[in-house]
Amino acid sequence: MPFNRRAFLGSTVAATALAAVFPRVSLAQPTPEAGGTLRVAVDQAVSVLHPLLTRVNPEYLTAELLYSGLTRLGRDMLAEPDLALSWEGNEDLSVWTFNIRPDVTFHDGTPCTADDVVASFQAILNPDLSSPARNNVGPIDKVEAVDATTVRFTLTSPYADLPVALAYNNARIIPASVIAGDFDSLRSTANGTGPFRLVSYEPDRMVVVEKNPDYYDPARPYLDRVELHVFPDFGAQVSSLMAGDIDMISTLGPNDFLRLDGQDGIDVLRSESGQFCNVNFGTDIAPFDDPRVRRALALTVDRDAMVDFMTEGFGTKGNDTPLNSSYPFFKPLTQREQNIAEAKALLAEAGLPDGFEAELVASDRPAIRTQLAVALREMAKEAGITINVITMPHATYLDQVWTKGAFYVGFYNMQPTPDGILKLLFTSDAAWNETRWNNSDFDALVNRARSTLDTAERTDLYTQAQAMMNDEVPSIIPAFFDVLGAKRTWMQGYDIHPRASVFRLDHAWLDASAPTKG
Amino acid sequence: MSASYILKRVALTFYTLFVVSVLVFGITQILPADAAVMMLGENATPEALEALRQQMGLNDPVWLQYLHWAGGVIRWDFGISMRTGQPVGPALFSALGTSLTLAVLALALMLVLAVPMGIIAAVRRGKLADLAVGFLSYVGVSLPEFVTATLAVLLIADFWGWLPPAGYIPLTQDFVGGIERLILPVTVVSVMMIAHVSRMVRSELVDVMHTDYVRAARLKGLHPRRVLFRHGLRNALLPTITIVALDVGYLLGGVIVVEEIFSIPGIGRSLMSAIQARDLPVIQAGVMIMAATYSIVNFAADLMYAWLDKRIQYD
Numbered sequence: 127m128p129f130n131r132r133a134f135l136g137s138t139v140a141a142t143a144l145a146a147v148f149p150r151v152s153l154a155q156p157t158p159e160a161g162g163t164l165r166v167a168v169d170q171a172v173s174v175l176h177p178l179l180t181r182v183n184p185e186y187l188t189a190e191l192l193y194s195g196l197t198r199l200g201r202d203m204l205a206e207p208d209l210a211l212s213w214e215g216n217e218d219l220s221v222w223t224f225n226i227r228p229d230v231t232f233h234d235g236t237p238c239t240a241d242d243v244v245a246s247f248q249a250i251l252n253p254d255l256s257s258p259a260r261n262n263v264g265p266i267d268k269v270e271a272v273d274a275t276t277v278r279f280t281l282t283s284p285y286a287d288l289p290v291a292l293a294y295n296n297a298r299i300i301p302a303s304v305i306a307g308d309f310d311s312l313r314s315t316a317n318g319t320g321p322f323r324l325v326s327y328e329p330d331r332m333v334v335v336e337k338n339p340d341y342y343d344p345a346r347p348y349l350d351r352v353e354l355h356v357f358p359d360f361g362a363q364v365s366s367l368m369a370g371d372i373d374m375i376s377t378l379g380p381n382d383f384l385r386l387d388g389q390d391g392i393d394v395l396r397s398e399s400g401q402f403c404n405v406n407f408g409t410d411i412a413p414f415d416d417p418r419v420r421r422a423l424a425l426t427v428d429r430d431a432m433v434d435f436m437t438e439g440f441g442t443k444g445n446d447t448p449l450n451s452s453y454p455f456f457k458p459l460t461q462r463e464q465n466i467a468e469a470k471a472l473l474a475e476a477g478l479p480d481g482f483e484a485e486l487v488a489s490d491r492p493a494i495r496t497q498l499a500v501a502l503r504e505m506a507k508e509a510g511i512t513i514n515v516i517t518m519p520h521a522t523y524l525d526q527v528w529t530k531g532a533f534y535v536g537f538y539n540m541q542p543t544p545d546g547i548l549k550l551l552f553t554s555d556a557a558w559n560e561t562r563w564n565n566s567d568f569d570a571l572v573n574r575a576r577s578t579l580d581t582a583e584r585t586d587l588y589t590q591a592q593a594m595m596n597d598e599v600p601s602i603i604p605a606f607f608d609v610l611g612a613k614r615t616w617m618q619g620y621d622i623h624p625r626a627s628v629f630r631l632d633h634a635w636l637d638a639s640a641p642t643k644g
Numbered sequence: 645m646s647a648s649y650i651l652k653r654v655a656l657t658f659y660t661l662f663v664v665s666v667l668v669f670g671i672t673q674i675l676p677a678d679a680a681v682m683m684l685g686e687n688a689t690p691e692a693l694e695a696l697r698q699q700m701g702l703n704d705p706v707w708l709q710y711l712h713w714a715g716g717v718i719r720w721d722f723g724i725s726m727r728t729g730q731p732v733g734p735a736l737f738s739a740l741g742t743s744l745t746l747a748v749l750a751l752a753l754m755l756v757l758a759v760p761m762g763i764i765a766a767v768r769r770g771k772l773a774d775l776a777v778g779f780l781s782y783v784g785v786s787l788p789e790f791v792t793a794t795l796a797v798l799l800i801a802d803f804w805g806w807l808p809p810a811g812y813i814p815l816t817q818d819f820v821g822g823i824e825r826l827i828l829p830v831t832v833v834s835v836m837m838i839a840h841v842s843r844m845v846r847s848e849l850v851d852v853m854h855t856d857y858v859r860a861a862r863l864k865g866l867h868p869r870r871v872l873f874r875h876g877l878r879n880a881l882l883p884t885i886t887i888v889a890l891d892v893g894y895l896l897g898g899v900i901v902v903e904e905i906f907s908i909p910g911i912g913r914s915l916m917s918a919i920q921a922r923d924l925p926v927i928q929a930g931v932m933i934m935a936a937t938y939s940i941v942n943f944a945a946d947l948m949y950a951w952l953d954k955r956i957q958y959d
Contacts, residue, residue: 330909365809
């Protein structure tokens with residue numbers, strides 16, 4: 127075989143993919159034991175129980191316990207079977223066929239068939255419901271039941287990532303009869319096909335679920351019961367974990383991570399992730415309509431300092447693109463470093479030799495946004511750029527600045543695919559077109575990458591797209607955050623997912639030393 | 645206590661609530677956030693948003709929106725929460741029940757501790773007991789509850805491991821577990837009130853014990869204990885009722901902080917998360933319920949005052 131770049135890329139990606147599919151299986155693993163109640167601390171109320179309308183991680187977790195999707199997202203960011211046993215796309219990836227598991231029943235005992243899948247996706251795609259999944263499940267034109275166990279998705283354009291996209295947190299399968307009947311009942315009750323059934327629901331205090339004896343996987347879940355306890359105060363979460371009052375903290379900050387690290391009986395969990403905080407330019411508003419000005423500002427950023435300051439060391443450097451090694455199809459570009467002289471030269475070239483003054487808006491939630499804004503203000507000073515930081519309440523920001531402003535701080539979770547994050551924020555047809563960059567060459571690259579299954583080709587296309595972003599800088603992405611969590615050592619079969627919104631507690635189990643066991 | 649006095653006080657309470665309702669509604673209108681966007685999220689289509697605005701009457705003039713809302717409140721209908729899509733009333737009243745459990749226990753603890761502390765300090769004026777009570781109440785008054793709460797968790801829960809650090813279990817579900825989790829928050833909420841009230845009892849009692857009628861009672865040979873309790877304390881406690889009623893206002897505020905730190909799903913926490921999410925119907929209803937509680941407690945305090953002290957008849 128002649129050695130060329132593409133073949134090389136393909137092989138490394140294949141090797142990486144292989145390593146990701148089989149993580150840590152080489153070590154002897156204890157056999158999971160059944161039973162016990164798992165007590166999980168979540169940091170926000172479970173305000174929304176309706177599985178198609180959930181918006182925050184504790185709500186995603188609840189929906190994941192109670193409902194199934196067609197597919198689910200593995201730790202390797204690839205699609206795994208859930209209700210769908212297998213799937214296949216046609217030649218140009220515009221028609222996909224999913225084979226549904228037979229003999230699955232909802233918690234009320236009624237069978238779950240292709241009709242329920244079709245009705246669920248029609249509900250998701252119905253604009254009146256405003257399900258957050260609508261923009262994330264791919265360019266679906268039509269969903270049909272071919273027979274009781276086969277569903278066909280016809281797309282408006284080819285989409286290689288459909289199986290991953292269908293694993294989106296809100297794309298859950300619910301009974302067609304509920305959709306046709308009392309749809310709002312899902313706001314306070316649940317009827318899914320998930321590994322657990324709803325026992326009680328108190329939005330601000332606790333959600334309790336118990337093992338679904340009719341779950342399609344006879345081996346799982348291992349736990350008898352899961353309780354989600356709402357702890358708005360991080361200190362209370364940490365204290366309760368140390369006291370053994372809870373078994374797992376779903377989300378943790380760096381300070382609490384350090385406090386728990388090394389404590390007896392506690393494992394801290396950490397994963398690199400594509401979560402980032404960025405500075406968006408309204409690329410249609412002067413002076414940010416000039417790519418040289420944007421690049422100049424990007425060159426003032428000391429990225430090592432940003433990792434230290436923003437993530438307290440729990441993060442990785444960003445390169446002004448939303449992709450990093452947590453994503454599939456990723457190949458790094460040359461890392462941009464701080465270069466004040468070049469920044470000044472670019473500003474002079476752009477007709478701003480004395481720099482300029484601008485107002486940078488940062489909302490107050492999470493607080494990291496303001497930290498980024500203040501750090502950039504200090505770094506940009508060196509190049510003669512004066513930044514005035516304006517902090518405002520998050521709701522005000524969403525109303526007045528977000529997707530409209532000239533210069534503001536954004537904060538985003540990792541998406542399941544490169545396509546997911548690029549189509550969410552940076553293409554001309556992005557759901558949240560924050561920067562109005564509207565670059566048709568970039569759009570073309572992203573669209574080509576979604577119409578092939580060839581890993582090497584996709585990697586190449588996303589690398590070109592990254593290079594284009596890195597060059598034109600619609601947004602400064604200085605650093606990525608690791609996602610952090612913690613658990614008691616007696617809880618096993620759980621590790622934190624890079625996307626932070628996927629939990630897979632159907633794999634979790636408690637060993638004999640857990641207090642709720644026996 | 646005349647009927648006209650009670651009527652007047654009732655009318656005043658309703659007037660207060662009316663003013664509060666206008667203020668609350670006005671302030672939530674000024675908050676810069678589109679209620680429809682908050683409700684449907686960032687993914688909503690412009691058409692869906694417009695339809696919701698029509699449906700919720702967000703395009704109506706403000707005064708009409710106020711009348712709709714106030715009319716609902718009078719009919720005990722507080723609207724639909726923007727976050728949960730569920731009626732606001734039942735959720736808030738259940739949260740209020742949780743907060744009241746906390747508040748009533750804190751008040752009880754305060755009365756049980758503060759009144760004896762005040763009496764001891766007054767009787768042993770200038771002695772060690774008086775100094776100790778004085779010192780403790782100064783410390784109590786000067787420590788805000790977020791400090792006492794954090795210290796309590798760090799020491800009692802984290803370090804000694806005597807009590808669970810946070811959480812809430814309804815007493816009807818698990819009495820022991822529920823009480824265990826209430827001890828720290830109840831103590832924290834009552835610390836500052838104990839400090840207030842014990843100082844009040846002490847100084848009032850000292851004053852009363854120097855009045856002519858107490859001296860007369862002593863001189864006619866009554867047992868000192870009878871003088872203290874029958875003639876002294878009874879009069880000294882009157883102003884304490886006012887302080888306790890005012891402290892209910894503090895209690896409602898303190899409870900917000902304590903509920904947040906100890907993860908107690910009370911009305912304070914509902915209000916906090918509603919404010920963060922700009923859930924306007926919950927904010928409006930929550931503030932109204934708190935204002936109503938405060939007004940009613942003060943109304944009750946006034947009545948009690950008039951009943952205990954026949955000289956207070958106003959007219």
